[in-house]
Amino acid sequence: MIEIKNLSKNFETSDGTVSALSHVNLTIRDGDIYGIIGMSGAGKSTLVRCINMLERPTEGSVVWDGTDLGALDKKEIQQVRHQITMIFQSFNLLMQRTCLENIMLPLKLIHMPRAEAKARASELLETVGLPDKANAYPAQLSGGQRKRFAIARALATEPKVLLCDEATSALDPKTTHAILELIREINRTMGITVIVITHQMSVVQEICNRVAILENGAVVEEGDVSEVFSHPKAAATRALVFPETVDSITEALESGQHIRVIFNGAIASKEPLIAKMAVDCGILASILGASTRSIGDRAYGYMVLGIPGGPEELARAVKYLSGTPDVTVQVEAEYAGTASGKGEAIHG
């Protein structure tokens, strides 16, 4: 278990002190795939570097299985880093070494005999699915392949925790998916706790069970992914969950009554919900905007519906849709009121 307690980090720059993190509190349990999400400059990278003490916190502590990492000396931290390993956005493979030698690097650092290290590295090449690339150089590989080697290298010392700093940001969607699958598999089969730093909600959605949302160096929301995703409370969370702003959709609308239907793991694929409402209630809703994603056969996300008619139809529609399991309905006017201050540009 990793406990981040009241962690703050300031950087001294020529323009004075800049606060990158302020009073962060998080608990990451063993076996979690924990997502830390935020936009660029939110302090994600600094936070993950504080976990393995690449950055020393200005204040607060990181406690791993009862050990305060901030209190350890240089040698002891080096030992810890064999147990808490890291993969990076930019692969960071040694370009002058073969892939096998890259994977052997952390083993050389712990003075493992060469033959043993070679055997272990070959084993890891199997794990990440590239046994035939042992003698290739990183320059000869695709981005996805390099990422697999970076993962293999991070696993070499049999770590207990894997830190992934924007590990899939530079990859195309298909490769991203494959890499995330691999990380999930590693988490399941080896029981390694994974901390994923990302700016992509889709990454969190795909593999994380817990998530923390970071904004301006502070945690604005934290919890189980399904909970945070279906009932985002903080404005920053909404911006990440629903990349298009509420304003941008509602502004485009003519006058009328709108409701927001939030899918919180509803089995939507079996039930054509909107069509059924038309048949059962005679309400011909139009879909004005939607952002839904399927995880397995369950739908997560939201849909903005325009409801024709008057308040009576609106109430009927809300009642009907609310009756569906794992679906929440909000009347848009009310929703827009709670989501004030979201005018600024927000990117996914």
Add this chain to the structure above:
Amino acid sequence: MGDYIATYYNPEKLAKAWDVIREYFLQETAVTLYITLMSTLFAILIGLPLGVILVTGDSKGIRPLPKPLMAFLNGLINLLRSAPFIILIVVLMPITRAIVGRAVGNAAVIVPLIIAAFPFVARLVEGSLREVNPNIIEMSLSMGASTWQTVTHVMLPESVPSLITSFTTAITTILGYTAMSGAVGGGGLGNLAITQGQQRYNQAVLLAALIVLVILVQVFQSVGTRLARKCDKRLKQ
């Protein structure tokens, strides 16, 4: 022009020059190579670790050293690099005598050459190591590598092609410096060109020495470039 050729390249002069070439050139080329290679070797032995310290000991390096120490090292390097070699030879005579037992001769040239060249090599090494991607160094530290391990397992191996290029530059520069060895009774092609060529009004000897020196530089440079390219695994083959 015609007068010039008649004065310096007449059959008599050319015959003399040929005698000099036959008698001394092979031996003096060997002396030049000996002085150059020995000086380069020792300049690298001192300059490489110093270059590493310049990078790692920097205030933003992986193991910052006390500021006064870094200022001293940088100052020393700049001082030695700004002193003209011919003056360095003279100033360093007592030190040369203390190290090799005498202040004249081939061995005596090597000492000031090393002292003139190691700061140059240190700066070249510094440049090569600063080219190493900082993300890769961070990766090494994140794996629990010590400073020493980061230098030996990551920084140096990653910069091998660049270091070879730097050392090639060093060896060609040192080769140029050997021409001044005559000032303290050292031999070599440079000395031969001055004593047998310039001082005896035999331009052909000067020219021949120059040609051999140019060939040597070409050989060093093309071997170095080829080696650096061959070692670089960033280029897809």
